[in-house]
């Protein structure tokens with residue numbers, strides 16, 4: 001399969017790329033790094049990415065920014081970060097991608113474990129993650145031509161503990177290579193409209 005991975009140069013994206021490149025041709029997309037550059041906050045940029053790449057079989061998104069901070073201090077701009085970037089960025093990857101994806105292709109988006117296991121300072125992220133999961137559940141019903149759509153919801157990655165560990169006390173981190181299995185399951189499997197949670201022991 002020809003698979004576009006948006007966010008391929010990140011911590012999660014690198015592991016997903018390593019897993020999928022064994023059997024597939026990967027087009028690595030990043031904001032500044034990667035073979036192709038695109039900015040998911042710009043519809044025009046997403047459009048030109050798809051024009052450049054042409055028809056494809058699967059789109060995997062392992063990108064998306066959200067604000068973390070105390071609820072009472074979140075500004076309008078900070079709410080908008082997650083809404084414009086992780087939420088609408090990934091939705092626009094799907095709606096624009098539908099114009100280019102081959103029959104029986106698939107989309108796989110990224111959410112995060114705090115969708116269902118909320119933490120202090122994580123309200124903006126939980127909001128966005130659940131919205132993405134709601135989108136996936138409903139959009140699956142209207143996917144044309146056998147196209148599938150799922151989300152993967154990883155817990156905190158071992159590789160990110162140094163940066164975000166204090167937010168995730170009591171969570172069991174997993175290596176990014178374990179989280180990558182959820183993406184392989186989505187791309188290679190038959191299921192659609194689902195959220196694959198990747199948890200550690202807790």
Ligand SMILES: NC(=O)c1ccc[n+]([C@@H]2O[C@H](COP(=O)([O-])OP(=O)(O)OC[C@H]3O[C@@H](n4cnc5c(N)ncnc54)[C@H](OP(=O)(O)O)[C@@H]3O)[C@@H](O)[C@H]2O)c1
Pocket residue numbers: 006007008009010011012013029030031032033034038039040041062063064065086110111112113153154155156157158160
């Ligand atoms: N890390 C974790 O523990 C963890 C756990 C659960 C869920 N997640 C979710 O997984 C996703 C990726 O996290 P990560 O830790 O792997 O992030 P990361 O290491 O910062 O990587 C981000 C990736 O996205 C690309 N990117 C950044 N802004 C972009 C934009 N506007 N348009 C297109 N691509 C853009 C980056 O490209 P460049 O290299 O060019 O900058 C890079 O490839 C996020 O949605 C995050 O919430 C992460």
